[in-house]
Amino acid sequence: MGESRDRIRVLFFGIIAEKVGAKELYYEGVADTEALRKRVAESLPGLEKLSYRISVNREMVSETLQLKEGDEVAFLPPFAGG
Amino acid sequence: MGESRDRIRVLFFGIIAEKVGAKELYYEGVADTEALRKRVAESLPGLEKLSYRISVNREMVSETLQLKEGDEVAFLPPFAGG
Amino acid sequence: MSREELLYDGPLPYRLVADIMATDAAFDDRGGVSVFAGQVRADEDERGKVKAIEYSAYEEMAGKECNEVVEIVMRAFPDVKSVRVVHSTGVVKAGEMALLIVVTGGHRDQTTRACRQTLELLKERLPIWKREIYEDDTHRWR
Amino acid sequence: MSREELLYDGPLPYRLVADIMATDAAFDDRGGVSVFAGQVRADEDERGKVKAIEYSAYEEMAGKECNEVVEIVMRAFPDVKSVRVVHSTGVVKAGEMALLIVVTGGHRDQTTRACRQTLELLKERLPIWKREIYEDDTHRWR
Numbered sequence: 228m229g230e231s232r233d234r235i236r237v238l239f240f241g242i243i244a245e246k247v248g249a250k251e252l253y254y255e256g257v258a259d260t261e262a263l264r265k266r267v268a269e270s271l272p273g274l275e276k277l278s279y280r281i282s283v284n285r286e287m288v289s290e291t292l293q294l295k296e297g298d299e300v301a302f303l304p305p306f307a308g309g
Numbered sequence: 310m311g312e313s314r315d316r317i318r319v320l321f322f323g324i325i326a327e328k329v330g331a332k333e334l335y336y337e338g339v340a341d342t343e344a345l346r347k348r349v350a351e352s353l354p355g356l357e358k359l360s361y362r363i364s365v366n367r368e369m370v371s372e373t374l375q376l377k378e379g380d381e382v383a384f385l386p387p388f389a390g391g
Numbered sequence: 392m393s394r395e396e397l398l399y400d401g402p403l404p405y406r407l408v409a410d411i412m413a414t415d416a417a418f419d420d421r422g423g424v425s426v427f428a429g430q431v432r433a434d435e436d437e438r439g440k441v442k443a444i445e446y447s448a449y450e451e452m453a454g455k456e457c458n459e460v461v462e463i464v465m466r467a468f469p470d471v472k473s474v475r476v477v478h479s480t481g482v483v484k485a486g487e488m489a490l491l492i493v494v495t496g497g498h499r500d501q502t503t504r505a506c507r508q509t510l511e512l513l514k515e516r517l518p519i520w521k522r523e524i525y526e527d528d529t530h531r532w533r
Numbered sequence: 534m535s536r537e538e539l540l541y542d543g544p545l546p547y548r549l550v551a552d553i554m555a556t557d558a559a560f561d562d563r564g565g566v567s568v569f570a571g572q573v574r575a576d577e578d579e580r581g582k583v584k585a586i587e588y589s590a591y592e593e594m595a596g597k598e599c600n601e602v603v604e605i606v607m608r609a610f611p612d613v614k615s616v617r618v619v620h621s622t623g624v625v626k627a628g629e630m631a632l633l634i635v636v637t638g639g640h641r642d643q644t645t646r647a648c649r650q651t652l653e654l655l656k657e658r659l660p661i662w663k664r665e666i667y668e669d670d671t672h673r674w675r
Contacts, residue, residue: 391513
């Protein structure tokens with residue numbers, strides 16, 4: 228897969244936002260959610276040890292998904308509402 | 310069992326109060342709850358066809374109980390609170 | 392729980408729920424509050440529509456039975472910290488509240504189950520009667 | 534249910550319960566209203582006592598998930614007429630309310646069960662996080 232020039236909006240929440248030091252970042256050159264995980268891990272060593280799920284455009288995803296311009300991806304630690 | 314001179318306070322509720330035409334009556338000469346049922350039935354023909362329970366001094370009773378001066382007996386149609 | 396607390400003349404105002412919560416729930420050991428409100432429903436049968444219910448109670452016995460129900464529930468659910476019950480007497484119109492149960496406790500599981508158990512026990516045990524009043528002003532005992 | 538309705542900045546005031554009941558429950562087909570309120574508990578561990586929780590939410594997704602939960606519950610319980618959910622964001626102190634669920638319907642059985650099911654589904658599905666703030670002002674994510 229080649230490098231994508233599409234801009235992906237990435238949101239961080241809870242303990243991940245705190246560790247990344249940002250609530251929102253934009254990434255280019257990530258073709259899919261797997262590539263994005265790796266890119267985020269570069270700025271957050273230890274990400275793979277945190278428990279989290281990923282949503283794309285506000286839908287939970289469990290498998291690797293292609294990303295395109297305008298997609299909104301979020302890194303979601305375990306929910307704790309209620 | 311001889312006739313008792315003790316005064317028994319008798320309360321009626323719900324449809325029984327309506328049919329008796331009183332919420333409260335005093336009876337004398339009733340030795341026990343069974344005698345009281347019969348006395349009440351004299352002023353309320355058809356009592357035996359109504360579904361009801363009896364309490365003595367605010368406790369439900371299922372067997373015949375002796376009555377004495379100052380006792381408070383109530384005729385209770387099926388509860389419908391809530 | 393005294394009889395003054397249990398019985399209330401007329402429909403229960405909704406602000407009563409907020410008032411009781413402010414009194415019973417505003418403590419730092421209360422993780423959960425479960426409430427049930429029973430209201431008069433405009434049921435319809437061959438006679439027409441119910442427009443109101445008139446409740447009457449054996450007041451002294453109702454207070455005693457309610458106390459016993461609360462004791463049973465609090466024994467069964469040790470995480471529960473308070474159980475409050477208020478029931479209307481007199482006329483309550485369709486759409487209005489006639490029964491209120493407020494249970495506070497540490498966690499949701501026990502407050503939820505305790506609230507339901509309180510409701511079922513009250514229905515079995517509270518010496519309260521209702522007379523349904525229809526739109527044509529006839530009535531029926533329930 | 535829009536996100537404006539779901540999320541509320543700061544602790545939920547008790548009068549909100551009365552306000553929602555006045556809006557959702559005052560109809561003559563509502564025999565039952567079941568409410569659950571979740572509050573912040575001053576739990577204690579080796580670090581001390583929790584004095585508050587700071588809630589944060591993925592707002593847009595929370596609104597969508599809440600709508601889906603309400604749809605699921607109303608499909609599962611056809612006697613239920615309304616399900617309202619409000620959740621705090623920001624800081625809520627121990628003893629204060631952070632979650633409110635109000636379910637109205639025809640009869641007690643379905644409102645009671647629907648209220649509990651709404652609560653469990655929200656806990657699974659709402660993208661909301663909490664940071665416990667201890668008395669010494671340290672914090673811990675939960």
